[in-house]
Amino acid sequence: MDFSLSEEHVMIQQAARDFAVNECLPGVIERDEHQKFPYDQVMKLADLGFLGMMVPENDGGAGLDMISYVLAMEEISKIDASTSVCMSVNNSLVCYGLEAFGNEEQKKKYLVPLAQGKKDGELYIGAFLLSEPEAGSDATSQRTTAEDKGDHYVINGVKNWITNGNTASVYLVMAQTHPEKGSHGINTFIVEKAWPGVKVGAKENKLGIRGSDTHSISFTDVKVPKENRIGADGFGFKFAMQTLSGGRIGIASQALGLASGAMERAIAYSKERKAFGTEIKNHQIIQFKIADMATRINAARLLCLKAAWQKDNGQDYTESAAMAKVYASETAMWVTTEAVQIHGGYGYVKEYHVERMMRDAKITQIYEGTSEMQRIVISRGILK
Numbered sequence: 515m516d517f518s519l520s521e522e523h524v525m526i527q528q529a530a531r532d533f534a535v536n537e538c539l540p541g542v543i544e545r546d547e548h549q550k551f552p553y554d555q556v557m558k559l560a561d562l563g564f565l566g567m568m569v570p571e572n573d574g575g576a577g578l579d580m581i582s583y584v585l586a587m588e589e590i591s592k593i594d595a596s597t598s599v600c601m602s603v604n605n606s607l608v609c610y611g612l613e614a615f616g617n618e619e620q621k622k623k624y625l626v627p628l629a630q631g632k633k634d635g636e637l638y639i640g641a642f643l644l645s646e647p648e649a650g651s652d653a654t655s656q657r658t659t660a661e662d663k664g665d666h667y668v669i670n671g672v673k674n675w676i677t678n679g680n681t682a683s684v685y686l687v688m689a690q691t692h693p694e695k696g697s698h699g700i701n702t703f704i705v706e707k708a709w710p711g712v713k714v715g716a717k718e719n720k721l722g723i724r725g726s727d728t729h730s731i732s733f734t735d736v737k738v739p740k741e742n743r744i745g746a747d748g749f750g751f752k753f754a755m756q757t758l759s760g761g762r763i764g765i766a767s768q769a770l771g772l773a774s775g776a777m778e779r780a781i782a783y784s785k786e787r788k789a790f791g792t793e794i795k796n797h798q799i800i801q802f803k804i805a806d807m808a809t810r811i812n813a814a815r816l817l818c819l820k821a822a823w824q825k826d827n828g829q830d831y832t833e834s835a836a837m838a839k840v841y842a843s844e845t846a847m848w849v850t851t852e853a854v855q856i857h858g859g860y861g862y863v864k865e866y867h868v869e870r871m872m873r874d875a876k877i878t879q880i881y882e883g884t885s886e887m888q889r890i891v892i893s894r895g896i897l898k
């Protein structure tokens with residue numbers, strides 16, 4: 515067993531770190547406050563090849579492995595989780611879904627520009643539309659319908675909470691075609707935002723990841739050509755679940771980055787701030803908080819890397835991904851809260867960053883399956 519990173523992995527980690535410090539850190543507080551989408555940052559991610567990291571080069575991607583993706587996600591999330599969620603959705607939900615399950619025409623038409631993150635010089639990213647107002651954790655109970663009309667489908671319904679909802683050009687939409695078949699009646703479609711009948715709702719005003727654009731999307735008699743269905747008739751729910759397993763490694767890495775970024779700030783602050791005649795790092799209770807942070811972060815990182823390694827090596831990673839997500843997200847919530855505590859009153863104001871990280875951490879316990887859903891996935895896997 516070898517825990518060391520390869521030279522290439524170290525280079526990618528460094529490139530992501532440099533990008534985060536030089537491109538994401540400036541303005542991160544203002545983007546959060548004004549809910550400004552990190553457009554320039556995402557355009558630069560495209561230039562770096564970080565929007566289609568695991569897509570093979572002949573499909574427009576960077577041809578890297580999942581370990582590289584975990585390392586890059588951690589570094590960017592240390593500084594800016596609104597940018598990293600956009601990157602995560604495009605890489606591990608949209609591009610992976612098309613790469614693994616799309617046909618050659620779909621890859622040529624959609625995957626290549628999505629992996630490059632640009633088309634005709636403009637930003638070109640995707641979104642993943644599973645959740646609905648009444649179907650979140652209970653994802654099989656899709657109300658959105660896709661009526662089979664022979665050579666095309668007609669989609670009607672509403673999707674909720676869609677990350678990249680307004681910025682994306684391409685949506686992967688899950689909808690029910692055969693309600694009598696339950697989850698086996700669901701299909702996934704590639705839908706272009708510009709098509710008639712697609713309407714983007716108002717932007718959600720959120721607790722955290724406020725730079726990320728989250729919208730509801732409605733579909734009214736949207737005509738979708740049959741060739742835009744992904745996989746065989748009824749494959750849509752399995753598509754969603756299998757794709758989400760990889761996505762959960764991305765969100766676990768985002769949580770890991772929030773935790774490790776907050777810990778770095780807490781350590782630096784504890785070396786500067788004096789109380790009772792000494793730097794607060796010299797008080798044992800602060801030392802033990804740092805020790806617990808480092809231990810939990812190390813465990814979270816190992817879970818993320820193990821799940822990524824299993825995916826890279828063709829092993830089943832569904833439960834490992836769920837374990838990484840639930841553990842890393844709970845670590846992120848705990849570490850960021852303790853980082854605010856170590857900063858005292860200064861932690862409660864925006865200039866010190868940790869209050870934003872605490873707000874951002876909360877979403878990692880909710881999206882791509884709540885912590886409760888991850889525990890269902892893990893326990894079903896163990897007890898089956």
Ligand code: CAA
Pocket residue numbers: 599603642644645650651652653654677697751752755756758759832881882883884887890891
């Ligand atoms: N791979 C393949 N098939 C799978 C699967 C997987 N990982 N998980 C489930 N399935 C199959 C099941 O085998 C079953 O098929 P059969 O009937 O042939 O056996 C079918 O799918 C239905 O599965 P379940 O009976 O297990 O379904 P359930 O209703 O009990 O729900 C659940 C299971 C794990 C809770 C699931 O619905 C779930 O993951 N919910 C959370 C939804 C979620 O993660 N949403 C995220 C939206 S995207 C997002 O959030 C992006 C973002 O923020 C950035």
Ligand code: FAD
Pocket residue numbers: 603641642643644645646647648649650651652674675676677678720723728877880881882883884885886887
């Ligand atoms: P519910 O499913 O209503 O759950 C409410 C509570 O009940 C939760 O604590 C849940 O864990 C618990 N619960 C439910 N069922 C059970 C059970 N059987 N046992 C125990 N506890 C249970 N979705 C997308 O499709 N695409 C996106 O891009 C996307 N981005 C998002 C971005 C943001 C900022 C947010 C807030 C959400 C996003 N989502 C997205 C939706 C997200 O995946 C859902 O919010 C999440 O899956 C939970 O669904 P829900 O909100 O309907 O909660």
